[in-house]
Amino acid sequence: MEFQDLLEAMKGRPWPRSGGPSGGVEQTVQIMLHLAEAERRSLAAEVAALVRAHTRWWQEDTPRPKASESATAVAVAGTLTVARLPGALRRLSVDAPSRRARQAVVTGIVQVLQARGLIDDPRLAAELVRRVRDWDRWDSGRWYFELAREVLLRQPGPPPVEVAYVQLWLQDHRQVEADLRARPQWSALVMEALASRGTGQLLDGPDLRALLIRLTGDRPPGRPALLERSELLDACIGALQSTDRKVDLHGLLALHEQLNPSLDEVHSRVGQYVSLIAGAPAFVATVAQQRLRALDEVGRLDASVVEQATTAVLVRPEKGLFRAQLSWLRPALRRPGSVVPESVAPGAGVLESVVPGAGAPGAGAPGEGMPAFVVPESLILAVAVGLGHPDPALQKQVLNLLIPYATDLSAPARAELAVAVGAIAPDLRPLAAALTGGEHSPPALEAAPLPAPPPAVQPAQSLELFADAEILAEELAIFYQRWDSNGQVDFPQVERFLAGLVAFSWQDPERLQAALNPMMKRMTWLPEGPPQPQLPGRDEFVRYTSVLDLLVLCLRSVRALAAGPPELRRQPEVAPEELFHLENKHGVRAGDVILRRVAEVGAGILWSPVPVLLATPSTDEGVLEAAHLLSRLGLVEAAGCRPWPDDLRQAYLRVRPADRGPVLEAVRRVAGEQSASGLAALGSAGSRTSLQLWTRQTRYAVHYFDKNESRSDLLAVLHPTHSAELPQPWARLWRLPMPGAKMFFYDTAWLSCWPAILPFDREVTAAHLHRELAELNRGADEVVLAHARVPGPIGPAGLLLYCRALDSARAETRVAAAEALAVLLGRDELDSPALGHLLGRLAVERQVKLNRVVDALRGLGEAGAWPTVWAILASALPQCLPAPAGEPLARLADVVALAVEAAQHTQATGELLGHCPVDGLAEVAARKSASRLRTEARRLSGILAEANKGPADPAGLPGLAIGQV
Numbered sequence: 001m002e003f004q005d006l007l008e009a010m011k012g013r014p015w016p017r018s019g020g021p022s023g024g025v026e027q028t029v030q031i032m033l034h035l036a037e038a039e040r041r042s043l044a045a046e047v048a049a050l051v052r053a054h055t056r057w058w059q060e061d062t063p064r065p066k067a068s069e070s071a072t073a074v075a076v077a078g079t080l081t082v083a084r085l086p087g088a089l090r091r092l093s094v095d096a097p098s099r100r101a102r103q104a105v106v107t108g109i110v111q112v113l114q115a116r117g118l119i120d121d122p123r124l125a126a127e128l129v130r131r132v133r134d135w136d137r138w139d140s141g142r143w144y145f146e147l148a149r150e151v152l153l154r155q156p157g158p159p160p161v162e163v164a165y166v167q168l169w170l171q172d173h174r175q176v177e178a179d180l181r182a183r184p185q186w187s188a189l190v191m192e193a194l195a196s197r198g199t200g201q202l203l204d205g206p207d208l209r210a211l212l213i214r215l216t217g218d219r220p221p222g223r224p225a226l227l228e229r230s231e232l233l234d235a236c237i238g239a240l241q242s243t244d245r246k247v248d249l250h251g252l253l254a255l256h257e258q259l260n261p262s263l264d265e266v267h268s269r270v271g272q273y274v275s276l277i278a279g280a281p282a283f284v285a286t287v288a289q290q291r292l293r294a295l296d297e298v299g300r301l302d303a304s305v306v307e308q309a310t311t312a313v314l315v316r317p318e319k320g321l322f323r324a325q326l327s328w329l330r331p332a333l334r335r336p337g338s339v340v341p342e343s344v345a346p347g348a349g350v351l352e353s354v355v356p357g358a359g360a361p362g363a364g365a366p367g368e369g370m371p372a373f374v375v376p377e378s379l380i381l382a383v384a385v386g387l388g389h390p391d392p393a394l395q396k397q398v399l400n401l402l403i404p405y406a407t408d409l410s411a412p413a414r415a416e417l418a419v420a421v422g423a424i425a426p427d428l429r430p431l432a433a434a435l436t437g438g439e440h441s442p443p444a445l446e447a448a449p450l451p452a453p454p455p456a457v458q459p460a461q462s463l464e465l466f467a468d469a470e471i472l473a474e475e476l477a478i479f480y481q482r483w484d485s486n487g488q489v490d491f492p493q494v495e496r497f498l499a500g501l502v503a504f505s506w507q508d509p510e511r512l513q514a515a516l517n518p519m520m521k522r523m524t525w526l527p528e529g530p531p532q533p534q535l536p537g538r539d540e541f542v543r544y545t546s547v548l549d550l551l552v553l554c555l556r557s558v559r560a561l562a563a564g565p566p567e568l569r570r571q572p573e574v575a576p577e578e579l580f581h582l583e584n585k586h587g588v589r590a591g592d593v594i595l596r597r598v599a600e601v602g603a604g605i606l607w608s609p610v611p612v613l614l615a616t617p618s619t620d621e622g623v624l625e626a627a628h629l630l631s632r633l634g635l636v637e638a639a640g641c642r643p644w645p646d647d648l649r650q651a652y653l654r655v656r657p658a659d660r661g662p663v664l665e666a667v668r669r670v671a672g673e674q675s676a677s678g679l680a681a682l683g684s685a686g687s688r689t690s691l692q693l694w695t696r697q698t699r700y701a702v703h704y705f706d707k708n709e710s711r712s713d714l715l716a717v718l719h720p721t722h723s724a725e726l727p728q729p730w731a732r733l734w735r736l737p738m739p740g741a742k743m744f745f746y747d748t749a750w751l752s753c754w755p756a757i758l759p760f761d762r763e764v765t766a767a768h769l770h771r772e773l774a775e776l777n778r779g780a781d782e783v784v785l786a787h788a789r790v791p792g793p794i795g796p797a798g799l800l801l802y803c804r805a806l807d808s809a810r811a812e813t814r815v816a817a818a819e820a821l822a823v824l825l826g827r828d829e830l831d832s833p834a835l836g837h838l839l840g841r842l843a844v845e846r847q848v849k850l851n852r853v854v855d856a857l858r859g860l861g862e863a864g865a866w867p868t869v870w871a872i873l874a875s876a877l878p879q880c881l882p883a884p885a886g887e888p889l890a891r892l893a894d895v896v897a898l899a900v901e902a903a904q905h906t907q908a909t910g911e912l913l914g915h916c917p918v919d920g921l922a923e924v925a926a927r928k929s930a931s932r933l934r935t936e937a938r939r940l941s942g943i944l945a946e947a948n949k950g951p952a953d954p955a956g957l958p959g960l961a962i963g964q965v
Contacts, residue, residue, distance in 0.1 A: 003046040006031060010071035024071040029108040032078025033115050044079045051076060051088045070094045070105045073143075077109045082118060086127035089147070093140040102143045110150050125151045125160070132165040134198075145169075149179075158185050166193040170202055173211050180215065180226045187227050194239040200248025203255050213258055233259055237272045240284055249284055257287070263298065266291045270305055278312035282321055289313065289321065293328045306332065307382040314386035314398075322386065322394055326401060329383060333401075377413045380405055384420040391897065392425040393935060399424075399431050406435045426904050427939055460619035460789070463492055466500040469508070473515035476551075480519065488752035488782055489594075492620045498601050499616040501554045505561055506611045509569065513562035520555060527552070530560035533574040533607035550595065553580075553602025561606050574607040576644045592729050593757055594750050597646040610641045615651035621790050622756025624651055626659035630666050637670045645675070649730055652679045654759055656791075681724035687734040688719040689763045689797040691838075693845075694739045714847060715739055716767040716797035733757070734764060739771070755786045762792035770801040773808070780808060781816030788820035799835050806839070806856045807848040814856040821860055825868055832868050836875030843880050843889060850880075850891040854898050861898075866905035873899040874918060881920035881937075888924075888933055896936040903943045912947040 009027040035043075050072055053065045065072070069092045076088045089109075096102040113119045128148040136145040145168050152159055166189050170176060180186055190212065193199045203209055216229040236256050243249055266273065276288035292309055295301045306329075313325040386398040402417075409417070414436055421432040466472040476497060504512040520526060531553045561569055580603035597615070604610065612632045618625040629651055636643055648671065655663055660683055668676035695712040720734045751772055754765045765787060773780060784805045787798070805817035824830035842848040861869040877899060882888045906912040918940070925937040 003043055006043060006075065007050075007067055010067035010075060024068050025074055025105055025108055028071040028074040028078075029111060032074060032112045035078060040079045043075075044081070044084075047072070047075045047079045048084070048088060051091055055091050070096060070101075073105060074108050074112060077112045078116070082121055082124050085118075085124065086131055089128075089144065090131045094143040096143060102146065105143055106147045106150055109147055113151070119151060119154050120156075122155060122157060125155045128152075129160050129162045129165045132162060132168065134164050134167070136164070137168060137171070149175075153179065153183065159183070159189055161189060161192045163193070163196040163198070166190075166196070167198055167202060170199070170208060173207055177211060177215070184224075184226060187231075190227060191231055191235040194235045194252065195242050197243070197245065198248065200239065200243060200245070200251040203251030204247075205251075209251075209255050209258050212255070229259070230265075233261055233265060234269075237269060237276070240280060241272060241275055244281075246281060249281060253284055253287060261291070263295055263300065266295050267300055270295075270301070274305060274308050274312060277309050282316075282318040285313070285316070285318075285321055286324065289324055289328070296328070296332060303376060303379065307376075307379050310379070310382040311385050314383070314389070317390070319391060319394065322389060323397075326386070326394075326397055329401065333379075333405075377409060380409065381413060381416055381420075384417055387420045388423045390901075392428060392900075392939065393932060395424045395428055396431065399428065399435060403431075403434050425900070425939070426908075427942065460621045460623065463495065463617055463620055465496060465503075465616070469500075469504045469512040469515040472497070472500040472504065472512075473519060476516070477519040480523075489750055491622070491753045491756050491786075492617075494598075494753075495616050497551065498554070498598065499613045501558060502601060502605060502610065502613040505558050505605050506570070506609055509558060509562040512558055516555065516558065520559065523555075527556065529556070530606050531556050531580060531603050533578065533580055533603050550598040550602065553599060554605060557602055557604075557606035561609075570609055570639070572608040572641070574603075576604070576608050576642050579603045579608055579644065593646075593650075593733065594753050596729065597650055600644050600646050604644050604647075608641075608644070610644065611635050611639045614643055614647050615654060617654055617756065621786070622654055622759040623656070623791070624654035626655050626663055629655055629663055633663075633666045633670050643667075643671050643675070645727075648675065649679065649682055649727070650757070652682060653757070657683065657760060678727065681722075682726060682730060684724060685722045685726060685731075685734050686720070686761070687764055687767075688721055689767055689795050690717050690719065691715070691796050691800060692717050696739075712845065713739075714800065714842060714845065716770055716800050718764065718767050736767060736771070752783050752786065754783070755790045759790040760792045762787060762790060763795045763797045765790075766794075766797040766801040770797065770804050773801070773804045780805065780810065780813040784813065784816045784820050785823070788823040794824065794829055794831070796834075796838070799831070799838050802835065803839055803842055803848065806853045807842075808852070811855075814852060815859060818856045818860040818863070821868075822863055822865060825865055830868070832871035833875040836872035837879070839872065840876035840879030843876065850889060850895050854891070854894045858898055858901075861902055861905065866902045867909070867911050870899065870902035870906045870912070873902060877921065878919040881918075881924050883920075884923050884927075893931070893933040893936050896933060896940060900936055900940045900943060903940060903947075907943060907947055912943075918944065 006028075009031055010024050050065055050067060054069055054072060067075075073089055073092050073094055076085060076092075080088055094102065094105050096105055110119065113124075118124055125148070128144075128151055132145050132148055133141065135141055145165065148165060149169065169179070169189065170193065176190075212227060212232060215227040216225055216232055233256075236252055236259065239252050240249065240256065243252065261269075270292070273288040273292050277285045277292070280288065289309070292301060292305070296306060310325060310329065313321050316322070380402060383398060383402060387395055389395060389398075406417075418436050421429070421436060424432060466475070475493075479493065479497070501512075579600050601613065612635050614629060614632050614636070615624065617623055618628050632651075633643070648667065652660065652663060652667075664676050664680060667679055691714055693712050694715045695710060716736075718734060718736050722734070725731075751769065754769055755762070758765050769783060769787065784801070787801065802817055802820060805813055805820070808814050808817070821830060821835075839848065839853060843850055843853075857869050857872065873895065877895070880889055880892055880895060882892075903912055921937055921941055921944075924934060925941045927934045927937075
């Protein structure tokens with residue numbers, strides 16, 4: 001049969017609106033059923049080409065195929081080999097508008113495969129199942145999943161487990177039940193799918209859970225249940241152990257609770273429940289804790305398991321789990337013999353504590369008819385792990401639980417308890433003395449001073465330039481292979497690339513081209529010809545969007561320069577002022593200045609060459625030494641060249657203001673008086689920063705109507721103090737765009753370069769950065785640290801930037817903010833009271849989340865800067881503490897608790913002396929309603945009252961009575 005005849009039959013008539021089968025599909029099925037094997041082989045190549053045409057018809061040189069994709073899928077099944085058939089079918093999106101039409105196509109393909117004897121081939125079924133994708137739930141790909149299911153149902157062996165296939169299969173409950181009844185061995189699909197990512201989310205719906213549980217009790221006559229309950233429970237618990245996505249855990253936990261395992265089932269899986277207590281999220285660990293507690297209450301839980309569960313819970317930070325475990329332990333410790341391991345005989349070396357008078361409710365003292373009972377010391381020591389919890393209220397509960405058992409502890413146990421007691425709050429140490437008996441006094445609280453200097457405060461590293469062209473080419477190749485479009489630009493790396501390309505293209509362009517040639521051969525997308533020297537035409541990009549595209553300009557210039565006559569390589573064809581410059585679209589971004597300068601480099605290498613790049617910094621912080629710039633200007637002058645304008649401006653801004661005088665004289669000699677006067681005006685530019693509240697109306701949909709809401713944000717504002725006319729876009733560095741201007745995705749990658757644009761004007765860069773901190777994505781931590789390391793004063797805009805970083809949703813950014821504060825502290829540049837006052841203002845205006853700030857500041861304190869943390873919180877608390885009848889801020893108790901911890905460490909070093917008032921603290925401490933905020937306020941009041949009396953007690957004990965806690 002000729003292919004043209006087949007193509008005519010495949011056209012058929014279009015799908016009718018009723019969703020009936022296509023004439024083209026029906027005719028194609030009949031042709032495929034009667035093809036001889038020789039005809040199949042002869043048509044295979046042209047059918048494969050037709051599949052490629054279907055997936056490329058939108059390209060210019062590929063006409064749109066006349067045959068429908070439904071008929072093409074049938075032709076593929078009738079001609080291609082088993083190895084090529086799944087891949088060819090996967091590339092097609094069958095144009096079937098209804099379930100009936102889709103089923104007609106699948107039925108036709110199955111008929112053809114049966115006629116060819118391929119329907120029983122396990123390789124075909126495995127490949128079809130493996131290629132099922134998540135998006136096949138939609139109509140364009142649903143047919144492929146249904147075809148894989150039909151082929152798989154005809155396989156005699158066990159089914160292959162593929163995540164995407166199984167999750168699509170589980171979405172149709174009637175289909176799952178029918179398939180399990182037809183193929184009982186498919187139960188393995190359900191069991192193995194539970195641990196797959198995304199399956200737990202399907203279990204959020206009650207229908208699928210109800211189906212699985214019903215199938216565990218559905219036993220056909222003479223046959224086992226379609227799903228074994230024990231296997232389903234094991235698979236569910238195993239998935240809870242291995243999955244960390246909350247969206248999956250909720251569905252899996254709902255299935256577990258609906259299965260409602262009996263005490264016998266829990267007893268046989270004790271180890272799995274202990275592992276859930278140790279490593280699962282709190283809402284899963286709580287369920288595991290409840291199951292084990294119920295088992296312990298009937299006396300079926302071994303004492304060693306109680307100890308393991310206790311240790312696993314008490315090292316976790318969740319307070320609800322902690323309190324629940326203490327609630328479990330109170331009756332367990334008072335139940336005679338309930339925690340003594342059965343496998344350990346008396347006298348076998350188990351440390352035991354005899355507790356007289358403690359027993360079941362109503363028990364009397366020994367000698368009055370009720371014997372004493374024994375408690376293993378290993379359990380006592382497991383409970384003592386809870387003394388390391390950061391909440392002093394929970395520490396006190398652990399102490400009260402342990403004190404009745406302290407009198408009969410052995411000396412080694414007391415020594416271990418003394419070590420554990422060393423982590424408790426100082427105001428609880430008198431209570432701890434009753435536990436240790438005074439034999440092992442806890443060490444006095446000490447606060448190590450901040451290391452001098454911390455690693456982040458070390459002097460800036462020199463920027464090492466490339467020694468030869470081969471190393472430059474190797475680094476460029478690695479950069480192009482590993483470049484991340486969602487990450488931040490590595491500023492030192494880009495500067496090294498630019499400096500190397502400029503220098504080597506001047507010295508030896510042939511060698512540079514030879515080194516770059518292996519990489520450029522693989523860059524088939526690299527445009528031919530050199531870049532245009534001036535503003536591009538319609539065939540050029542008007543705005544380059546990434547560092548990759550910018551470096552392409554340089555590579556094109558290097559290639560064109562090496563191919564040109566040697567006698568013309570160092571002769572400028574275009575004046576530096578007329579070099580390729582990119583237009584600015586909106587406001588000012590870091591990328592606008594960087595893009596313009598790098599585009600100038602890319603065009604200047606070919607059209608106006610210079611021997612060296614002027615703006616390459618001397619250090620990785622972006623600072624350029626004046627001596628280095630003077631030396632480079634001398635090289636440019638000796639070569640008879642004129643500097644590139646934007647390169648010269650950037651170089652001048654990177655020189656210390658005090659060292660710019662000699663630079664101006666050299667520029668006047670090399671580039672002329674006009675360039676020197678322009679640089680002088682640029683050097684005199686500046687802005688004053690202030691903070692202003694910006695209020696705007698936002699609209700969002702609530703159910704069926706729109707709701708308007710007023711939202712306020714504290715923003716930094718720049719007030720330019722210069723009057724000189726500055727070139728664009730540099731003039732807009734000292735101005736800010738309108739608030740709320742959305743940053744485009746291609747601008748965000750350049751934000752890491754902001755500190756190096758104006759390294760001596762940190763306030764201006766902070767004002768720009770704080771608005772875009774949310775857009776920094778994964779690079780915010782590097783940007784915040786880079787801003788802290790450059791020189792220059794810190795004002796309100798800088799403090800606002802660090803406050804926003806402390807409040808970041810990403811833990812890495814909060815850690816970087818704490819490290820940045822350590823850098824400023826090591827350089828004596830941090831105004832701690834001002835930072836605390838701003839944090840308090842933002843907290844009152846609901847612009848920061850206190851739990852995030854507390855975590856970051858605790859990290860700063862643990863690095864040794866507790867006095868600084870105390871100074872910050874002492875300035876923030878007067879604004880945050882509520883009025884006598886006011887509602888406190890969310891998580892304010894955590895802030896006061898951190899202030900207590902900071903004050904204790906600061907008192908231990910003798911720095912908390914004299915009058916230390918915190919306005920509003922006495923009113924909160926005097927509240928009648930019991931709350932954690934009142935408790936922490938009383939503790940802080942006691943510490944401050946002790947500090948006001950005189951020097952700190954050498955034992956580190958504040959004057960607050962334990963009864964007040």
